[in-house]
Amino acid sequence: MTSGDGWTTCAAGHRHWGLFGAAGLLLRTPPGEPPAVALQLRAERSHHGGTWGILGGARDGDETAVEAALREAGEEATVDPALIHVEASYVDDHGGWAYTTVVATAPSAMALAPRNWESDAVRWVPLAEVDALDLHPGFGRTWPLLREVGPAPVVVVDAANVVGSRPDGWWKDRAGAAARLRDQLAAAAVTGVLGLADGAAGLRSFPRFVLVVEGRARDVGPVAGVEVVGAVGSGDDAVVEAVAGRAGDGRRVIVATADRELRERVGALSAEVLGPRGLLDLL
Ligand SMILES: [Zn+2]
CATH class of the missing domain: 3.40.50 (Rossmann fold)
Incomplete structure (x- = not known):
């Protein structure tokens, strides 16, 4: 496996983590539960620490964006990738670097907790409360596009x-x-x-x-x-x-x-x- 861990610079001049791009999981509660998304309060010593974003991280060289998003979510929080239903994906292409958001449905509004140092908290945030949080800039940019994505047909x-x-x-x-x-x-x-x-x-x-x-x-x-x-x-x-x-x-x-x-x-x-x-x- 070729690790994608490392910093790179995109065509717009931002610094980004992930030599092969990065991917994250926009995990939602299933129909029938109050609508909410699983968000991570990023640890202070991480990039954009103290902001809220989605579970995710650098893609390895030989995995798809969906595989990367599910793997990272399982490493960072109490999320079992095998139980997640993938609905859609969206690529935010910066030129020379891209972030893929994988929109998915959880089997239930199960208890969430961090599994490693990267998160200070991981919790379900009701849809109506997301905009009031201090959002990670990348997530903040795609959230208005992705909040209304329906389940896959x-x-x-x-x-x-x-x-x-x-x-x-x-x-x-x-x-x-x-x-x-x-x-x-x-x-x-x-x-x-x-x-x-x-x-x-x-x-x-x-x-x-x-x-x-x-x-x-x-x-x-x-x-x-x-x-x-x-x-x-x-x-x-x-x-x-x-x-x-x-x-x-x-x-x-x-x-x-x-x-x-x-x-x-x-x-x-x-x-x-x-x-x-x-x-x-x-x-
Ligand atoms: Zn960029």
Whole structure:
């Protein structure tokens, strides 16, 4: 692992910690809890000591911004990275140095405490009280953009329809084509996608993907980041069921299909629709 510990200077002339940039976790309470964010009172002897910011720090040379934000949060406070749901990320690019804020949801408003010397306190701050604090300048700049970011959507993919939209020989191997689409979705679940998040321009969204497969593609298995639903009967019915099962969990549901009748059925359940081309352009 190549440590990113060290000072550098960005194109705007600021001094920053993190040779490969830095990343932090804007952790929020889950829906149903009073809205709050996990903030850190930075230790006096740290850079911008005495200000409030988010848990985070220097990226290592071989980790993604999401990995760095989760790792740093786990090192600095009583946060278990395995239980955190990543929703979105936003890059504040200074030129030659960038800070990535990872917006995420905690499983509960669990007790928070510092784990190392970098924080004098770590606590849940109600949304309405954040602006009254003396904020770290970097966090203060992005907070107005990020405070309204919604949870990442669920994207339900009508595999047969989307696979059928690109003439790559899918008709010779329907299961193989569905597996290729699944693997593209899995990659996008890791990197996030541009253009789906509501909120600031340049936000990457980290959707939950549900791939509905039918017929000869029914044996395609799930992979990390993609739930696979094998339709027992009609694929359309399975898509509608998947959408109905997610109503009320507070996330936008987007269905990827060009099938007109199916679009009407899921539209009646308040789902948004996206054409196959629109989905493939995101990946
Ligand atoms: Zn800078």
